[in-house]
Amino acid sequence: xxxxxxxxxxxxxxxxxxxxxxxxxxxxxxxxxxxxxxxxxxxxxxxxxxxxxxxxxxxxxxxxxxxxxxxxxxxxxxxxxxxxxxxxxxxxxxxxxxxxxxxxxxxxxxxxxxxxxxxxxxxxxxxxxxxxxxxxxxxxxxxxxxxxxxxxxxxxxxxxxxxxxxxxxxxxxxxxxxxxxxxxxxxxxxxxxxxxxxxxxxxxxxxxxxxxxxxxxxxxxxxxxxxxxxxxxxxxxxxxxxxxxxxxxxxxxxxxxxxxxxxxxxxx
Amino acid sequence: xxxxxxxxxxxxxxxxxxxxxxxxxxxxxxxxxxxxxxxxxxxxxxxxxxxxxxxxxxxxxxxxxxxxxxxxxxxxxxxxxxxxxxxxxxxxxxxxxxxxxxxxxxxxxxxxxxxxxxxxxxxxxxxxxxxxxxxxxxxxxxxxxxxxxxxxxxxxxxxxxxxxxxxxxxxxxxxxxxxxxxxxxxxxxxxxxxxxxxxxxxxxxxxxxxxxxxxxxxxxxxxxxxxxxxxxxxxxxxxxxxxxxxxxxxxxxxxxxxxxxxxxxxxxxxxxxxxxxxxxxxxxxxxxxxxxxxxxxxxxxxxxxxxxxxxxxxxxxxxxxxxxxxxxxxxxxxxxxxxxxxxxxxxxxxxxxxxxxxxxxxxxxxxxxxxxxxx
Numbered sequence: 001x002x003x004x005x006x007x008x009x010x011x012x013x014x015x016x017x018x019x020x021x022x023x024x025x026x027x028x029x030x031x032x033x034x035x036x037x038x039x040x041x042x043x044x045x046x047x048x049x050x051x052x053x054x055x056x057x058x059x060x061x062x063x064x065x066x067x068x069x070x071x072x073x074x075x076x077x078x079x080x081x082x083x084x085x086x087x088x089x090x091x092x093x094x095x096x097x098x099x100x101x102x103x104x105x106x107x108x109x110x111x112x113x114x115x116x117x118x119x120x121x122x123x124x125x126x127x128x129x130x131x132x133x134x135x136x137x138x139x140x141x142x143x144x145x146x147x148x149x150x151x152x153x154x155x156x157x158x159x160x161x162x163x164x165x166x167x168x169x170x171x172x173x174x175x176x177x178x179x180x181x182x183x184x185x186x187x188x189x190x191x192x193x194x195x196x197x198x199x200x201x202x203x204x205x206x207x208x209x210x211x212x213x214x215x216x217x218x219x220x221x222x223x224x225x226x227x228x229x230x231x232x233x234x235x236x237x238x239x240x241x242x243x244x245x246x247x248x249x250x251x252x253x254x255x256x257x258x259x260x261x262x263x264x265x266x267x268x
Numbered sequence: 269x270x271x272x273x274x275x276x277x278x279x280x281x282x283x284x285x286x287x288x289x290x291x292x293x294x295x296x297x298x299x300x301x302x303x304x305x306x307x308x309x310x311x312x313x314x315x316x317x318x319x320x321x322x323x324x325x326x327x328x329x330x331x332x333x334x335x336x337x338x339x340x341x342x343x344x345x346x347x348x349x350x351x352x353x354x355x356x357x358x359x360x361x362x363x364x365x366x367x368x369x370x371x372x373x374x375x376x377x378x379x380x381x382x383x384x385x386x387x388x389x390x391x392x393x394x395x396x397x398x399x400x401x402x403x404x405x406x407x408x409x410x411x412x413x414x415x416x417x418x419x420x421x422x423x424x425x426x427x428x429x430x431x432x433x434x435x436x437x438x439x440x441x442x443x444x445x446x447x448x449x450x451x452x453x454x455x456x457x458x459x460x461x462x463x464x465x466x467x468x469x470x471x472x473x474x475x476x477x478x479x480x481x482x483x484x485x486x487x488x489x490x491x492x493x494x495x496x497x498x499x500x501x502x503x504x505x506x507x508x509x510x511x512x513x514x515x516x517x518x519x520x521x522x523x524x525x526x527x528x529x530x531x532x533x534x535x536x537x538x539x540x541x542x543x544x545x546x547x548x549x550x551x552x553x554x555x556x557x558x559x560x561x562x563x564x565x566x567x568x569x570x571x572x573x574x575x576x577x578x579x580x581x582x583x584x585x586x587x588x589x590x591x592x593x594x595x596x597x598x599x600x601x602x603x604x605x606x607x608x609x610x611x612x613x614x615x616x617x618x619x620x621x622x623x624x625x626x627x628x629x630x631x632x633x634x635x636x637x638x639x640x641x642x643x
Binding site: 053056057058074077080081082084088089090093094095096099100103106107109111112114115139141155 | 306308430431432433434436437439440441443444445446447448449450491494495496497499500
């Protein structure tokens, strides 16, 4: 574990973000210990992507402070990797899979250096980690949605960061991609790295993540999944629009219809 | 017999100057225009070139000089101010980018026209000829103009080469670039500035009205031929130079033919040819692929029927009259011949048809693939 100076991977204090007076995030406090997998959960418009973008300085917050391993983002950039939503770019852009993955090295390369042999090898290794090594030379417009997502994940992996911020990595992906992402998440946790991911599928939260942030403009709750991922908290988070979930004894949540086939497929 | 002399590009001073100037400006605007097209900012070139017109007029009014460098400097400043205004409008108001571009384009262009009209009424003999900036007049290019085009153009290309990585990120995924710590706003301003530069050096030759074609068209044509960013930029530069030279030379040979429209016509030929003919993305290949697919599907359908008939009538020894197959599939004759040439069907001397063992294997394979696709 690097940067283990005892500081949490992320510390957010009083973060408020507003678009034209309408608050999107209101006074959010959050602490993410190093070495955990954390899901950000909440309804549409809850500010999940906004939170990630504000943490990265892509949006200017109205108030608040974000620290990564105890310092501001500008100082800790090399330790943080970002996986944007795959819908945020034009996949008809004339470039290859390998080129996109090498973009993850652009920050480390500095202003004028071009990616070379070393960057190629790192990119190929990252593509191997997500099961895409055979696609290195492929034009990106030929990829399926799941493959696009894995390319974005590989681009973050070549950054060799300590903390990964992912915006909906599981959004609309096929089963193979879901398995690939889950195995990458587990590998990252094994290496002591921290992952924070916006996640939509409530059923898989307890399976994939060990901590959760329930967000709806304000922070509703955050902490270990066992403690805070309760029906009560979800009701507060989602209001009347709570997805179908079933109560398990003890107030914790279990998937609505346990389907042996699908749970086998997604098992580690 | 009259032989139309091929224009002597080497010996003729005027032609050589015009061709060199047009090649340089086409190369620069085509290459840098690729970034505008990839960033879906095709309209930006139009706004910059139109916004440059008042700059030319004001530069003349202030200096009473018609030296190209002075006028180009005025054009660059006005084009740049116009662009910053667009960014400002988009950033601070709820006006969308396309509207902001339209507003700036028409307001600046209108102002430029008013100033040009005013200048033409001045009792100053030196004012003649500023209107060449509207539609361009390649024949007015002097050697020092070409030197200026090449010099400023080299600066623009050099900047693009140095900041290649950053500009590529800016075009593909600016937020990711910002997360890496690259100052994307600065990169945006820098890229826009060299785009302004690449546009203003073409105004004397192409004119403000049509200069945006030199930014957008070469890149659009180049995109058809390649899936590689670097190759696209280079090909766009080549297309720009090619159209520039052909148009400028043609217009300088004929009298009173404005250069801008001639260059744009040459560019149009390249664009149309690229949209139609380029492999993969070209419409003609699309069409060929469709026809081939349709043929193959027909053939597979006929083979499937032969297979089914053989099953119903006790094996591949059973033969069927061509007419019966024709009834099932109008026009089946062509497909049957194709099947025969592949060894999947055989014909008896009485024009009757039967499936071959190889054909049966193929039909079974087809059936399996279809099942898999349905799953």
